[in-house]
Amino acid sequence: MPLILGGLAFLFKHPAAGRRQIVGYRVPGDFCDVHLSELYPLDYSVAALGPVRVASIPVRDLSDLLARHPAIERAFALAELLDLAMLREWLLNIGQRNAQQKLCHFFCEMSVRLRAVGMVNGDGSVELPLDQAVLADTTGLTLVHINRTLQQMRHDRLVELGKRRLTVRDPERLAAVAEFDTSYLRVEHGRTAVA
Amino acid sequence: MPLILGGLAFLFKHPAAGRRQIVGYRVPGDFCDVHLSELYPLDYSVAALGPVRVASIPVRDLSDLLARHPAIERAFALAELLDLAMLREWLLNIGQRNAQQKLCHFFCEMSVRLRAVGMVNGDGSVELPLDQAVLADTTGLTLVHINRTLQQMRHDRLVELGKRRLTVRDPERLAAVAEFDTSYLRVEHGRTAVA
DNA sequence: CGACCGATTGACCTGCGTCAAATATCGTGG
DNA sequence: CCACGATATTTGACGCAGGTCAATCGGTCG
Secondary structure: OEEEEEEEEEEEEOOOOOOOEEEEEEOOOOEOOOOOOOOOOOOOEEEEEEEEEEEEOOHHHHHHHHHHOHHHHHHHHHHHHHHHHHHHHHHHHHHHOOHHHHHHHHHHHHHHHHHHOOOEOOOOOEEOOOOHHHHHHHHOOOHHHHHHHHHHHHHOOOEEEOOOEEEEOOHHHHHHHHOOOHHHHOOOOOOOOOO | OEEEEEEEEEEEEOOOOOOOEEEEEEOOOOEOOOOOOOOOOOOOEEEEEEEEEEEEOOHHHHHHHHHHOHHHHHHHHHHHHHHHHHHHHHHHHHHHOOHHHHHHHHHHHHHHHHHHOOOEOOOOOEEOOOOHHHHHHHHOOOHHHHHHHHHHHHHOOOEEEOOOEEEEOOHHHHHHHHOOOHHHHOOOOOOOOOO
């Protein structure tokens, strides 16, 4: 039961061929997988985005830990509900929106989550080290189309995606385009930094 | 905390406009929402597909019930993990596959789930009362395109979608087209009919 | 300098969307 | 039993967002 302390990771699934769908991101303070692997074999894989620091909680200690600390148990339950909420929101995003909106929405979500755990730089940009191929697998779009959409967004002064960082130029408009509503992330409700 | 006893329901979310994304189905034996609404406000809505019978478990009794019956608590945890797994699989489905595959995959999943709870007719068809508009909102496709894809599938002898029932003509080929792998549904693992 | 990896570009194509109208299908009341 | 409105399926013509293929460019590193 790994807990992320620093760095980013993502979860993904393979359909048969060379394709890949990313089904979630993990930021510091998140559990990698909420599974007790005994109960339910993993149906996805995990990969790191750059170096990651992880704390591993032995499963044997876990039930004890949860019993002893109700606050941790509650955090645990919340983490799972949050995961469900994010997946539903993603499904809506992938299913209903166009390329630009998908990217906007993803950037909004990551911006909020990264900000919540303090992965912000002095200039307000946010620590997000991904290449366009990863964005493609996140949104279900093509690398080429991601590239063109990003150019458009850059030109529209919405966001700037640097080598390792994301700079949101116009948060209002970004959220508006994405029809983004933070509430499903529940950042206020003390799920920031379990550590 | 409603538990479905008979009939079908689905969960959905609205992006701003008149669009709608269905984010899950509930069959007999499923909990409608695994939320303790105190902890986490719902971010989706529920609708019934025809008449539904529901048992309502008061939230106050719940923690007691779980504590007293570990088997139920375990079923509960499993239900949540299953929900996560289905959402991930759906995300992959919506993100990576073409219209025909999406439909095939959805039909495969529903066929398995409905069969697991005995909603099968004598002729092997399965109880699935939905119209093409609902299919559209499930897959993120257009009503018109759903119609054309269904015709193709009918012509290819893959499935037949009647007024209230789905008949799978060629299960093998259906699963092959959809790249469907049952395992994420874990039907063997005693999650059939909690009731 | 050469190899490599990621970003970018261009030409072209197609799956799916859009708009709009035509047919079923069905429950209801006359 | 039939007419009628409402709901669902089907059809046709047409357009475009996004996919595909393939080449180029820029930077980085040994």
